[in-house]
Amino acid sequence: MENLEIEGSHKNFFIPSVNFNAKTGICEITGESFLEDTVEFYRHLVDWLDNYIEDVKGPMALIIKLSYFNTSTSRSILDILNLLKDYEDDGGEVVVNWHFDENDVDMEEDIDDYIIDTGLDINKIPY
């Protein structure tokens, strides 16, 4: 299975950097997310994760370090977290580490809302 790599950019829209590794199961989303077509962008990520869960069945570590994302991105992140929660419920090994600016209380609240929403044990890591 191929890795998924997307180089981030901060131009007309903010594209996050994506680094999903099929060998290690380490999946990173970093930067900022405000996209022209959010659903289309995150569909690739969800498809990759679906394939990993079906074919590789290995451990997964999702690492999120987004300093900013808009509300349509927030919905796509929920889809990804729900997918991981289902995998965990089916016996998969899942770790989620979410890095956030310690001064950004709104971001911390967002992470708490995802914990409530998904039932996933998300590690909050301030920087």
Add this chain to the structure above:
Amino acid sequence: MHYRKDINLLDFHRSLDKNTPLSYKGPIDDQILQAFGTYIEGLLKESPKASRKVFKIFVELAQNISYYSAEKSILLNNKEIGTGMVLINELADCYMFMTGNLVQNDDIVSIIEKSEIINSLDREELREYKRQQRKLPPGKRGGAHIGLIQVALTSANPLDIEVNPVDDDHSFFSIAVKIDK
């Protein structure tokens, strides 16, 4: 010669005092979003906390105009883009961010209802409402139904909403959001 009849630029200029660093009416396309976004980041770089909040609120409200305004402009690439107004006003203790645009009268009731719900909830209830709405299937533009809720959460102040009828089919919808410094 006087060509101008109904528009007085001097009155317009006076109505925007010197504490209005941004005022705009026109289509809100990708380039405008980007240019204003960068401008806002630069404008408020002295207060990073307020800057982050104003930027987040700007993105949600400007995108709402771009997608949903009933007034459209056709750009050179034949794209149809929503048109509206964006304004930032700086006061002693806060920033005021305002947008205005035309809305179909058929859509007004649901917008007002949603705004009233948002203003009636405390922060915890608002977060609960956001989680509830985010679970619904996405809107036709990939929206998450939570733009206004997020704006209220980010500003941490009630939304100031006004709706004025314009003609049989349209109303002018405007929203003012206060961001504490």
